[in-house]
Structure formats: C-alpha cells, structure tokens
Amino acid sequence: MRPLFALPALLLLAACSEQQMCISRATQDLRAVRGFVNEAEGNLARGYALVETQVVDYERKLCGVKPNGDKKYCRVAVEETVVERKAIDLDGEAAKLAVLRQKEAALVLKTDAQVLACQQAYPD
Structure with missing residues (x-):
C-alpha cells in the first residue's frame, strides 16, 4: 500500500525537467538566505x-x-x-540582517552563474 503514497511524488518529480531540477538545486541556498532575511526583517518591524x-x-x-x-x-x-x-536583541537582529543581506548579494551572483550553466547544460 505504501508504494501508492510515493506515486504522486514520483509523478511530480517526473514532470520536472532536468533544467528545472538543476535550477532548483542551484537556488536552494539563496532561497534559504532570503527566508532568513524576511524573518529578520519581520522581527525588527515587530520588535520581537x-x-x-x-x-x-x-x-x-x-x-x-x-x-x-x-x-x-x-x-x-x-x-x-x-x-x-x-524578546530579541534588536541591535543583534539588525547586525544579523546586515550580514544576511551581504550573504544574499554574494549568493545572487553565484546563483545567477549556476542558473545560466543549468540553462546551457539542459536546454528546453
């Protein structure tokens, strides 16, 4: 019975092209850092x-x-x-946000190059 539960996941993966999977792997770190940036911005806006x-x-x-x-x-x-x-340390949170934004900027450059490589390696 368990293989039936895995079937939708397999169909979903089969629907993804090699290019899409490559791009997803390439952007994984950037998406995570952007999530942390959004969380830190929300924390600072709320104050907690x-x-x-x-x-x-x-x-x-x-x-x-x-x-x-x-x-x-x-x-x-x-x-x-x-x-x-x-409760959070607002100064610490602001410092964390600044570091995350620097990391995000560096990852954008790296990710753009990786996405371009994915598009060239796996053209649609």
Whole structure:
C-alpha cells in the first residue's frame, strides 16, 4: 500500500525537467538566505520574534463500549503548534540582517552563474 503514497511524488518529480531540477538545486541556498532575511526583517518591524512551539494537550474521546453497554472514554494526546512572542536583541537582529543581506548579494551572483550553466547544460 505504501508504494501508492510515493506515486504522486514520483509523478511530480517526473514532470520536472532536468533544467528545472538543476535550477532548483542551484537556488536552494539563496532561497534559504532570503527566508532568513524576511524573518529578520519581520522581527525588527515587530520588535520581537515569533517562535513556534509544540504543545501536547489531552482530549477525552469515545474509544469503545464496555461489556455492560456503557460508553468507554480514553484520553488521547493531541499535539498543537502554538506561536509565541519572544524578546530579541534588536541591535543583534539588525547586525544579523546586515550580514544576511551581504550573504544574499554574494549568493545572487553565484546563483545567477549556476542558473545560466543549468540553462546551457539542459536546454528546453
């Protein structure tokens, strides 16, 4: 039964051309750094960071019937993601953002060259 779950992923990968996969690999680091830049900019704009935490709570659910006909309830763990505010060092965050922007600028040059190489190696 598990191979059926993998089938959509395989079809999706098969739909990607060699050029698209090459470009995706080439831009992976730049996308990550841009995500960090966006996060740092958001933190500075808000004045605090947002941190996701996993919280486990318990719910009472019907899990069967007792031999005498009464309903049987069980405690079931339910995991939730909670977003909490976290204090940050604004000067440190600004310094981090400056370094990330420098790294982004360097990666743009590197990535542009890699994308061009991908386009030449795998023309559509």
